[in-house]
Amino acid sequence: MKIYEKTSTLDNLIEKTLSSLQSISTTKTIFGEPINLPDGTSIVPVSKVSIGFVVGGGEYSDLSTRRVATHYPMAGGSGGGVMLSPIGFLVSTGNEVKYVSTTAEQNFQKIMEVLAKASQKFAQSMKRKEKRNENEKG
Numbered sequence: 001m002k003i004y005e006k007t008s009t010l011d012n013l014i015e016k017t018l019s020s021l022q023s024i025s026t027t028k029t030i031f032g033e034p035i036n037l038p039d040g041t042s043i044v045p046v047s048k049v050s051i052g053f054v055v056g057g058g059e060y061s062d063l064s065t066r067r068v069a070t071h072y073p074m075a076g077g078s079g080g081g082v083m084l085s086p087i088g089f090l091v092s093t094g095n096e097v098k099y100v101s102t103t104a105e106q107n108f109q110k111i112m113e114v115l116a117k118a119s120q121k122f123a124q125s126m127k128r129k130e131k132r133n134e135n136e137k138g
Contacts, residue, residue, distance in 0.1 A: 014055050017078040021051050024082050031090075044090040046099075053080030 032045035057076020088101040 013057060013076050013078050017053055017055055017080060021053060021080055021082065024051075029084065040094065042092040044092075045086060046088045046090060048085045048087045050083040050085070051080070053078065 029049055030047055032047065035043045035045075037043070055076070055078040057074060060073060060075050087103050088099055091098045091100055
């Protein structure tokens with residue numbers, strides 16, 4: 001008769017995987033070490049952390065063991081992944097703290113804002129030019 005001890009369970013596998021992933025994802029992972037500049041400015045990198053994991057398994061045995069044993073050998077596996085993406089910086093200067101984004105969406109929005117301001121200035125300069133032309137004629 002084969003007797004297997006229940007030393008490894010799916011719950012243990014899940015606990016070990018989660019504790020490993022938890023040790024990776026700390027606040028130091030999201031907010032990096034501050035960089036201090038000589039003028040008193042402090043820059044802190046900010047990152048986005050994405051974590052995924054999968055765990056699976058079951059108890060398996062041959063036909064003779066199934067008839068007599070109460071515990072079967074456990075077979076299982078787990079896997080996980082962590083993705084760290086820089087998304088911006090916190091910049092502290094004296095009495096002001098600003099967030100500077102590095103994501104593509106934010107850059108696109110900034111470009112659109114700059115283009116909108118430039119087109120407004122262009123329209124204003126064209127109006128001034130028209131007024132000058134009218135004043136010179138009249």
